[in-house]
Amino acid sequence: MSAHGKPEVDPPPPGDDRRTFLSLASTSVMACGLGASYGTLGVMAGRFLYSGATTEMAWLYVADASKLKTGDVVKFETPAGHKVTLTRRADAGTAEDFLALSSTCPHLGCQVHWEPQNNRFFCPCHNGAFDAAGKATAGPPADAKQSLPTYTLKLENGLIFIQAPVSVVGART
Ligand code: FES
CATH class of the missing domain: 1.20.5 (Single alpha-helices involved in coiled-coils or other helix-helix interfaces)
Structure with missing residues (x-):
């Protein structure tokens, strides 16, 4: 102290x-x-x-609408190598006339092809089948309820564009 x-x-x-x-x-x-x-x-x-949630999307030119008649089915490949099937289903002059589907089977990734005689997309790997709208109707994709992925479409000045992730499109448009 x-x-x-x-x-x-x-x-x-x-x-x-x-x-x-x-x-x-x-x-x-x-x-x-x-x-x-x-x-x-x-x-x-x-x-x-x-x-x-932040996937960057882009528009990609696919085809000239005037070159497709109702019922036509054409294949298209994006610069990144993803195959798309474009179908003209009507002739109203709107984007709803067209349907863009992935050509890659959602089962194990084989390529489907259009069979006009059967009015279906067919996957030869395991006999998977899809109707004209891409809905699975047979085989493993039907069992698993796996339809063909659909792309959003737009029609601009007579040209058809699909919307897809930049990784699918392959380049910014
Ligand atoms: S990969 Fe298409 S049915 Fe199996």
């Missing part, structure tokens, strides 16, 4: 303030580093988990 009634405290040894400062500084740097690391991890996890 000091003469003033206050407890006596030993003065800090020389260099103690410096050690405290360095300790606090290194703790702060570590905390910032951890924060940055978890932040980066969070962003990467978000991109992975929600990648479907």
Whole structure:
């Protein structure tokens, strides 16, 4: 006890303030580093988990509508190598006249082909069949209720475009 009634405290040894400062500084740097690391991890996890929600889409020119008669079925391949079957079903002059389906069987990825005599798409790998609208009607795709994927279409100045993920289109249009 000091003469003033206050407890006596030993003065800090020389260099103690410096050690405290360095300790606090290194703790702060570590905390910032951890924060940055978890932040980066969070962003990467978000991109992975929600990648479907941010899929970049593009329009791709497929055909000149005036070159197709009702009932025509033509094949088209995107620059990325995805095969599409385009069918003209009506002659009203709108995008609804056309149907664009993936030619890739949703069962195990073989290529389907149009059989006009049977009015169906047929997959030779496991005898899968689809009606003209792409709905599975036979084989493993029908058992699993796997229809042919449909592309959104638009008709602009007589030209037909499909909308698809940039990875399917193969290039920005
Ligand atoms: S891959 Fe088409 S039916 Fe199996």
